[in-house]
Amino acid sequence: MPEKKRLKVLFLPAWYPSKKNPVAGIFIKEHAKAVSLYNDVVVLYSEGYDEKFKKIWEIVSDKKEDGIRTIRIKHRKSPIPKTTYFIYLWSIKQAFKKLLKEDWKPDIIHAHIYSAGVVAVILGKRYKIPIVITEHWSGFPLHKLSLIERIRARFAINRANIILPVSKNLEESIKSYEIKNQFEVLPNVVDTKLFHQSLNRKSNNKKKILFVGLITPIKGLFYLIKALSQVRQKRQDFVLDIVGDGPNRQEYEELTKKLEIQNLVKFHGLKSKKEVAEFMRNCDFFIQPSLYGTFGVVYIEAIACGKPVVATNLPVLQELIDKERGILVPTRNVDVLARAIDYMLDHYKDYSPDRISKYVRDNFSYKKVGEKLDKIYRRLI
Secondary structure, three states, X not given: OXXXXXXXXXXXXXXXXXXXXXXXXXXXXXXXXXXXXXXXXXXXXXXXXXXXXXXXXXXXXXXXXOOEEEEEEEEOOXXXXXOHHHHHHHHHHHHHHHHHHOOOOOOEEEEEOHHHXXXXXXXXXXXXXXXXXXXXXXXXXXXXXXXHHHHHHHHHHHHOOEEEXXXXXXXXXXXXXXXXXXXXXXXXXXXXXXXXXXXXXXXXXXXXXXXXXXXXXHHOHXXXXXXXXXXXXXXXXXXXXXXXXXOOHHHHHHHHHHOOOOOOEEEEEOOOHHHHHHHHHOOOEEEEXXXXXXXXXHHHHHHHOOOOEEEEOOHHHHHHOOOOOEEEEOOOOHHHHHHHHHHHHHHHHHOOHHHHHHHHHHHOOHHXXXXXXXXXXXXXX
């Protein structure tokens, strides 16, 4: 069979990693890397407005990042209140025209987040290019969209060729905004070369529990610390490693001292992806009792390492975690969470690391997600 021609795919993300915020939209970059296995990707990203700019807009960087051409632009702030978004739209259109002058016309425009979908739809209609929008934003299930955001969301999502939410729960939430279109769930990507089972796991005197995430109330760390205080009354054969940082870190460190469990809880601060993967490979099980979410990459990264998970029974986590991969508990319920931790401390070895990690390789690897997107693109064309 002749080899398939590689398509030209333009990524238009509303969020993307930058020097200022290296983790913002990291999952969008992972999608771009998955697509680049099968097709040629260019990322066009606006880093927002710069009040020092005298020009209306400018390309501030155009180079390969992780093997993907990434064009970064900035634009000036509008002197008229609430109209800067129009300068953003115009600047993206001008950068797009520069690509056309290079004789690089995309076969597909793939926007990430509806706000970038607006300009994607405008360009798609003008140049007769199919539009794909992947939605990640938790504002939909939390019903946080303002009137202007609802207008933009309906404009973009109703006019795209297909919408790819990262979970079924997010799909249902989007539909609740009087939005009708073709939907297909497309999960986030996990780097299975980095997140995998450990062959030479360090032996530990104490059983190791791991939490990875932003230290804010949303991640449920308050309830986790309270639950560990209960477990401590029965046993002290464990330690909780907390990897991450955030505005509530000092508050939660003080809480561990108040509950006298500071010797059982270690705060490690922010770590690189490589270091996070090492923590995951060397823990006995992963825990994050989040109060809400739209996907939860950290759970899948832990599962990729063959670790069972204790999590909350959010709709999106019900899609990812079954009895073979862990335990789901109600949100904000300290007693049930404590019982789940106590159970997992004795039974984490009953879970099959091979079966757990295979689930991720079969569904969330670069190869699998890239294949799925390639099929969607070719179907649209």
